Amino acid sequence: MPKQRIILFALALVGLxxxxxxxxxxxxxxxxxAIAPSEQQQPAAVATAMMLTTxxxxxxxxxxxxxxxxxxxxxxxxxxxxxLVESGDQVQEGDVxxxxxxxxxxxxxxxxxxxxxAAQARANEARSSFQRVSALVEQGLxxxxxxxxxTAQRDTAEAQLIGAREALSEAKTSExxxxxxxxxxxxxxxxxVFTGDIATPGMPLVSLYQPESLRFEAAVSESVxxxxxxxxxxxxxxxxxxxxxxxVVTEIVPTADAASRSFKVRLALETTTPLNPGMYGRLxxxxxxxxxxxxxxxxxxxxGQLDYVFVAVDQRIERRLVRLGDTKxxxxxxxxxxxxxxxxxxxxxxxxxxx
Numbered sequence: 001m002p003k004q005r006i007i008l009f010a011l012a013l014v015g016l017x018x019x020x021x022x023x024x025x026x027x028x029x030x031x032x033x034a035i036a037p038s039e040q041q042q043p044a045a046v047a048t049a050m051m052l053t054t055x056x057x058x059x060x061x062x063x064x065x066x067x068x069x070x071x072x073x074x075x076x077x078x079x080x081x082x083x084l085v086e087s088g089d090q091v092q093e094g095d096v097x098x099x100x101x102x103x104x105x106x107x108x109x110x111x112x113x114x115x116x117x118a119a120q121a122r123a124n125e126a127r128s129s130f131q132r133v134s135a136l137v138e139q140g141l142x143x144x145x146x147x148x149x150x151t152a153q154r155d156t157a158e159a160q161l162i163g164a165r166e167a168l169s170e171a172k173t174s175e176x177x178x179x180x181x182x183x184x185x186x187x188x189x190x191x192x193v194f195t196g197d198i199a200t201p202g203m204p205l206v207s208l209y210q211p212e213s214l215r216f217e218a219a220v221s222e223s224v225x226x227x228x229x230x231x232x233x234x235x236x237x238x239x240x241x242x243x244x245x246x247x248v249v250t251e252i253v254p255t256a257d258a259a260s261r262s263f264k265v266r267l268a269l270e271t272t273t274p275l276n277p278g279m280y281g282r283l284x285x286x287x288x289x290x291x292x293x294x295x296x297x298x299x300x301x302x303x304g305q306l307d308y309v310f311v312a313v314d315q316r317i318e319r320r321l322v323r324l325g326d327t328k329x330x331x332x333x334x335x336x337x338x339x340x341x342x343x344x345x346x347x348x349x350x351x352x353x354x355x
């Protein structure tokens with residue numbers, strides 16, 4: 001028995017070895033490592049990479065910002081009774097934007113009005129009493145001490161009258177805080193409260209801006225600041241409108257940002273097209289001239305995020321990885337694009353789709 005088991009075990013082991021060698025391809029013929037080169041194709045259309053001199057520019061991101069804007073806040077604690085504007089509404093200076101609940105403020109005004117009337121009556125009585133006592137003292141019918149007492153009563157009544165007037169003025173001023181008006185003519189950019197909300201002192205209620213004061217703001221690096229001067233014209237591209245507008249420098253903030261080493265530059269856009277605060281744009285600043293290598297856009301082949309060109313070298317075509325720039329020019333019927341690396345001026349590139 002043990003001998004039969006050994007024989008069966010040996011046969012099973014041999015079978016496993018045969019299976020593994022078959023799966024590994026040991027019994028099949030192998031492909032030769034040498035691969036025959038593909039036949040060389042002569043391109044039908046080629047172009048020569050050129051060296052061009054072009055204006056060197058730097059671009060800086062920025063956005064549209066209003067020069068005159070305001071966030072109207074509450075000065076008292078009260079419930080919002082009525083909101084009369086929405087975002088985007090045009091308002092004139094002095095227009096009512098919203099009203100706060102002023103029942104208690106109006107009641108206080110009425111109380112101060114009554115207090116003022118009572119103070120006025122006491123002051124009138126004190127004046128009349130002073131005149132009577134003064135006449136009697138002059139006639140010798142009353143001692144001079146009576147005149148001093150009447151004078152004190154008159155002065156006290158006068159002071160109370162002035163205090164009542166000031167209290168009424170204060171009450172009316174507080175009541176006026178319940179009516180929020182536009183500080184200037186403009187456009188409502190945001191409304192942060194609704195009817196029924198509780199407004200507190202310093203709480204923003206409505207924001208508005210003046211469309212005529214819109215300007216473009218960009219942070220310009222200090223290395224380029226020497227090319228930017230007040231009243232100098234530049235070009236600003238607004239992405240939202242896909243348009244480029246001329247702009248004039250109106251202000252350069254003299255203090256640099258410590259983190260980015262840049263200076264804030266403000267420019268007035270020369271356009272009648274309506275703009276909105278917050279629109280993104282780019283400022284182009286010319287900084288001189290530079291040489292660049294360019295190839296036709298039609299010679300570029302893209303694979304994912306990689307760009308290639310096919311270069312004709314010694315009767316063969318060689319594919320090269322290139323790093324492209326953003327600058328494009330039109331010359332000789334082709335649109336050319338800048339190449340930072342991968343090809344040199346004078347080399348011949350193959351036009352894609354034209355072989």
